[in-house]
Amino acid sequence: MPDSNGSTSRPDAARGVFLGDLAHDLSTPLTAIHGATELLLAGTYGPIEGEQRALMLEVLASARELRAVVQDVADLGALETGRLAFASAQVDVAALVRELRSTFADTAARRSVTFALDAQLDGPVASDERRLRQIFSALFGYAVKASRRGSQVTASVTRRDGRLRAEVRSTGITTGEPDTLFADRRDPTPGVPKPYRGPGLGLPLAGRVVAAWGGHTGAEVRDGVLVLSVELPVG
Secondary structure (H helix, E strand, O other), X not given: OEOOOOOEOHHHHHHHHHHHHHHHHHHHHHHHHHHHHHHHXXXXXXXXXXXXXXXXXXXXXXXXXXXXXXXXXXXXXXXHHOOOOXXXXXEOHHHHHHHHHHHHHHHHHHOXXXXXXEEEOOOOEEEXXXXXXXXXXXXXXXXXXXXXXXXXXXXXXXXXXXXXXXXXXXXXXXXXXXXXXXXXXXXXXXXXXXXXXXXXXXXXXXXXHHHHOOOEEEEEEEOOEEEXXXXXXXX
16 A cells, blocks of 8 residues: 555565566466367367367356456556556447446346346446456446345446446345445455355455546445445546
8 A cells, every 4th residue: 555655665565566476477377278268169179069068168257257366466466566557448338337237147147136237328438448347347246246146236327527437236235334345355244155255356456446546436235225336537
């Protein structure tokens, strides 16, 4: 974290360098696994069918998830060293969040969670697509995976006065400390099945990225419904 003068402390900088090196070392073999799996599925070395194909698709999906985790570790290292970078290009945010909603649809269906999306946006905005994807993925992923079976998750994305606001509501997450979800990795969800407890790395990292971007995060319980929100500057 920055010290009182705004610079990064030596322990944080050293930790950031270590995390960056770790992410680099992990990404090399992971890229090979990902590439080899794609070649096998494409039939480069012969036909892959039936159960073998299903298993290879699971391997590919897991490799992609792990790549995202490794990138999160790299971003955490960049935050620790004060070197997190942001790009700016025209982004169709409505299309992006619809794509992400589809990505989490299968997980929601397996958990009997209803996942609805309302994106009230008119045209593209100037922003960083990768950072938006990272932040929205953290919001959607936590809400879907931490919600109890049979719950409802609703997400909305709006743009107003040069700010992009995303809000995610879940009827199935019990927490007495919503303000900790973006702040740290304590387990705020007693009673939720173990694989889905706590925000993990996703929400705390997203919160730090949002803060570095000049945005704001929020988490509160309204009438028994957990509400997560993010507000970001856009062009």
